[in-house]
Amino acid sequence: MTGYRSDVPENWFVDPVNLGVPGVRRAEPDEESTLSWQTDALCSQTDPEAFFPEKGGSTRDAKRICSSCDVRGECLEYALNNDERFGIWGGLSERERRKLKRSAG
Ligand code: SF4
Numbered sequence: 001m002t003g004y005r006s007d008v009p010e011n012w013f014v015d016p017v018n019l020g021v022p023g024v025r026r027a028e029p030d031e032e033s034t035l036s037w038q039t040d041a042l043c044s045q046t047d048p049e050a051f052f053p054e055k056g057g058s059t060r061d062a063k064r065i066c067s068s069c070d071v072r073g074e075c076l077e078y079a080l081n082n083d084e085r086f087g088i089w090g091g092l093s094e095r096e097r098r099k100l101k102r103s104a105g
């Protein structure tokens with residue numbers, strides 16, 4: 001009996017990456033990503049004390065900084081979701097956030 005085997009599949013060399021390799025999964029979004037906005041927090045480049053004024057202290061400086069912050073929306077949402085009690089978040093004081101929550105039902 002001579003000749004070559006003819007039953008070798010033509011695609012035996014197919015790239016395993018294209019076929020999908022067990023154990024290699026797409027990265028899942030990690031929990032840290034919920035805080036990723038903090039990288040762009042403008043207040044982290046300024047005086048954090050302005051954001052936690054003494055009782056009755058001025059919140060004007062902090063609010064001014066918030067008003068030009070890129071992540072103001074994320075920041076406010078985070079504060080509302082986490083019931084942050086103290087300080088200025090997303091341009092709103094503690095009292096203003098409480099008011100907002102009440103009006104949002
Ligand atoms: S909105 Fe204000 S408190 Fe929030 S990250 Fe920006 S500067 Fe900081």
